[in-house]
Amino acid sequence: MASVQDAPPKVVLAGNPNVGKSVLFNALTGAYTTVSNYPGTSVEVSRGFSTISGTRYEILDTPGMYSIMPISEEERVARQILLDETPHAVLHVIDARNIERMLPMTLQLIEAGLPVILVVNILDEAKRLGMHLDLELLQQNLGVPVIGAVMKRKQGLPELQQAIENYASVPHKTFTYGRDLERDIEKVVTEIHGEYRLSKRATSLLLMQKDSDIEELVKASENPESLSGLNAVVKYIAFERRADLLLQISLERRKICKQVLEGVITQVDKVTEAFSEKLSRWTMNPISGLPILLLVVYFGLYQFVGGFGAGTLVDFLEGYLFEGYINPVVVGFVEEYVKIEWLFELIAGEYGLWTLGIRYSVALVLPIVGTFFLVFSLLEDTGYFPRLAMLVDRVFKQIGLSGRAVIPMVLGFGCDTMATMVTRTLETTRERIISTLLLALAIPCSAQLGVILGLLSPVPGALTIWLVFMLLVFMLVGFLAAKIMPGDPPVFYMELPPMRLPQMRNVLVKTLSRMQSYFMEILPLFLLAAFILWGLKMLGALEKVVGLLSPVVSAIGLPVEATSAFVFGFFRRDFGAAGLYDLQTGGLLTAAQLTVAAVTLTLFVPCVAQFLMMKKERGFQVSFAIFVFVSVFAFACGWVLNKFLLTTGLLS
Amino acid sequence: MICGFCGKEIPDEIGPGEENNTCGSCRGGCRKIHCSHCGYANPAPGKLLRKFLHKPAAKD
Numbered sequence: 001m002a003s004v005q006d007a008p009p010k011v012v013l014a015g016n017p018n019v020g021k022s023v024l025f026n027a028l029t030g031a032y033t034t035v036s037n038y039p040g041t042s043v044e045v046s047r048g049f050s051t052i053s054g055t056r057y058e059i060l061d062t063p064g065m066y067s068i069m070p071i072s073e074e075e076r077v078a079r080q081i082l083l084d085e086t087p088h089a090v091l092h093v094i095d096a097r098n099i100e101r102m103l104p105m106t107l108q109l110i111e112a113g114l115p116v117i118l119v120v121n122i123l124d125e126a127k128r129l130g131m132h133l134d135l136e137l138l139q140q141n142l143g144v145p146v147i148g149a150v151m152k153r154k155q156g157l158p159e160l161q162q163a164i165e166n167y168a169s170v171p172h173k174t175f176t177y178g179r180d181l182e183r184d185i186e187k188v189v190t191e192i193h194g195e196y197r198l199s200k201r202a203t204s205l206l207l208m209q210k211d212s213d214i215e216e217l218v219k220a221s222e223n224p225e226s227l228s229g230l231n232a233v234v235k236y237i238a239f240e241r242r243a244d245l246l247l248q249i250s251l252e253r254r255k256i257c258k259q260v261l262e263g264v265i266t267q268v269d270k271v272t273e274a275f276s277e278k279l280s281r282w283t284m285n286p287i288s289g290l291p292i293l294l295l296v297v298y299f300g301l302y303q304f305v306g307g308f309g310a311g312t313l314v315d316f317l318e319g320y321l322f323e324g325y326i327n328p329v330v331v332g333f334v335e336e337y338v339k340i341e342w343l344f345e346l347i348a349g350e351y352g353l354w355t356l357g358i359r360y361s362v363a364l365v366l367p368i369v370g371t372f373f374l375v376f377s378l379l380e381d382t383g384y385f386p387r388l389a390m391l392v393d394r395v396f397k398q399i400g401l402s403g404r405a406v407i408p409m410v411l412g413f414g415c416d417t418m419a420t421m422v423t424r425t426l427e428t429t430r431e432r433i434i435s436t437l438l439l440a441l442a443i444p445c446s447a448q449l450g451v452i453l454g455l456l457s458p459v460p461g462a463l464t465i466w467l468v469f470m471l472l473v474f475m476l477v478g479f480l481a482a483k484i485m486p487g488d489p490p491v492f493y494m495e496l497p498p499m500r501l502p503q504m505r506n507v508l509v510k511t512l513s514r515m516q517s518y519f520m521e522i523l524p525l526f527l528l529a530a531f532i533l534w535g536l537k538m539l540g541a542l543e544k545v546v547g548l549l550s551p552v553v554s555a556i557g558l559p560v561e562a563t564s565a566f567v568f569g570f571f572r573r574d575f576g577a578a579g580l581y582d583l584q585t586g587g588l589l590t591a592a593q594l595t596v597a598a599v600t601l602t603l604f605v606p607c608v609a610q611f612l613m614m615k616k617e618r619g620f621q622v623s624f625a626i627f628v629f630v631s632v633f634a635f636a637c638g639w640v641l642n643k644f645l646l647t648t649g650l651l652s
Numbered sequence: 653m654i655c656g657f658c659g660k661e662i663p664d665e666i667g668p669g670e671e672n673n674t675c676g677s678c679r680g681g682c683r684k685i686h687c688s689h690c691g692y693a694n695p696a697p698g699k700l701l702r703k704f705l706h707k708p709a710a711k712d
Contacts, residue, residue: 023660152660377695380656380657381656383659385656385657386657386658386659404690407657407690407691407692411692411693418684418693421693422686422691422692422693424691425690425691494658494690495658495659495660496659497658497659497660498659509697509701509705510656510695512697512701513683513695513696513697513698513701514695516683516698516701517683517684517695517696517698520683520698
């Protein structure tokens with residue numbers, strides 16, 4: 001059995017969120033960690049091991065903290081680790097670009113008597129901004145080891161490992177505050193008699209700031225006589241300084257940091273703001289960001305996906321290649337060799353594997369999702385999406401979400417099923433349910449979006465009505481859901497990656513990977529859906545299903561033939577959209593009907609795969625409730641829109 | 653691999669071929685790599701594409 005003496009020395013990672021602690025943890029331990037679902041929100045503590053020059057160390061990654069005086073639960077946990085684990089070394093990781101802002105915590109850690117090694121990370125970005133840091137001088141000023149690093153490239157890792165290995169606890173420097181504050185600290189220090197992991201000086205400061213955990217600790221450690229004396233002194237100082245103590249401590253620390261940093265930071269040259277930085281700023285500013293978003297939607301989605309993908313490419317593949325050459329050959333071949341009617345129907349009939357499975361997936365859906373994924377990968381490679389998250393953060397807060405929810409929402413435009421799984425990365429259950437609902441309701445997947453853009457583009461006004469209606473539904477349902485499920489507004493912050501020119505190789509690889517992945521996913525499902533539809537048709541059940549749905553479809557002003565698109569849509573959203581494409585090309589829908597069908601089908605029930613994912617992620621009750629709500633709401637919206645279009649005469 | 657959303661490095665241990673670290677939602681093998689920092693689903697090249705991509709890298 002291992003004894004305490006056998007336990008490896010511990011190395012604790014501490015620091016603000018988004019400074020690269022997890023990357024450093026991975027670099028040291030070589031292990032994959034699930035510590036933080038999102039930058040800055042590590043809710044669990046990860047432990048791993050690292051062997052440096054034959055000595056095995058236990059590495060602990062703490063949640064992000066801004067100060068050793070905790071405010072949040074995460075900070076409380078992080079401080080508890082620092083106090084309880086008796087670390088061999090505490091690696092305080094900071095972002096070189098924000099060294100002035102982060103250094104006060106280094107002072108606190110040193111003041112607490114912890115064995116601090118300062119890791120100045122993200123030096124490359126600081127250098128890019130023209131900052132030069134004299135880390136040797138900083139080490140001299142602080143009196144603790146200072147290591148410069150670019151942890152994502154493992155730069156500085158060997159030096160850090162050496163610093164851990166050679167760490168020798170030496171008396172820490174004392175950073176002196178103003179005279180009156182020092183006098184008060186001294187008064188408290190002399191009243192402390194117990195033994196604490198934190199230095200007496202740090203304990204005094206925390207007591208003066210009324211840190212409840214430290215108060216409890218002191219209560220348990222001091223004898224009754226000294227405790228009453230200590231309490232009286234602390235109470236007196238806290239009362240005397242009730243107006244400005246926290247502010248004074250903070251200002252004094254900043255003053256010390258300024259002194260410590262004197263001569264450490266040099267701005268090498270005056271950096272003029274690069275165009276990429278200007279563009280980055282514009283994309284996040286609501287005044288310029290919204291027009292940029294509209295340009296992206298117009299050229300990226302409307303013109304390229306809707307016009308080129310769903311128009312030109314589909315016309316070529318479906319209208320020219322399949323209709324002109326491939327279909328006649330395949331159908332002719334099956335007609336000649338397959339004389340059994342049910343088998344012919346299964347292969348090349350109205351709901352046959354070829355007709356619905358292969359043709360829909362290859363000729364209709366693939367060119368659309370291909371063009372969509374090309375635009376998507378292009379935007380992704382520029383670093384636009386995190387800026388979009390920042391842009392919509394304020395709006396999303398109104399619907400109980402934060403900018404972080406942009407990730408599943410953006411992914412939903414690719415595939416809602418995958419996006420539903422990604423909702424697990426959101427922080428609260430409330431956010432997860434709201435985003436799952438909105439994905440099921442108002443976010444069309446790539447194929448659906450492409451087909452709808454392609455179908456509505458030629459009809460003046462139809463696309464605008466569809467877009468406005470979907471935005472209204474998204475906001476209204478989100479707003480109501482946030483009201484029904486009250487909770488604190490989520491907090492969102494993230495470190496922005498630099499904006500850059502997309503690299504063609506990256507874009508192509510990502511596009512091809514996504515297309516392949518998508519095709520592998522939809523082809524078996526399309527074939528299965530075709531098989532089920534064929535089975536239902538052969539058994540005469542399809543007519544009954546269509547018969548059951550047709551009154552509802554008629555009520556929203558659509559022809560009975562449109563019912564099949566909704567039945568298809570249940571199997572896959574994109575399958576339903578392809579069904580709608582067939583109806584339109586068959587000349588069965590007017591402009592108003594097409595718009596109503598597009599809106600209803602977009603809002604219509606999540607497909608089977610998405611429902612199963614919802615059930616897996618949110619449980620049966622929530623998923624079923626969403627399913628029922630979405631089904632009823634979709635047709636209700638279709639009915640309202642139909643009445644609106646008939647009454648106003650729009651699109652007629 | 654760098655995450656397409658947050659720009660942070662995804663540990664090499666995650667990804668295609670590393671069965672222990674897949675979430676298991678892709679039929680027929682891992683095709684999406686979920687970033688351990690932000691959860692974003694990054695596309696993973698299929699076997700064929702990986703082979704093709706591997707060639708120029710081998711020259712370095």
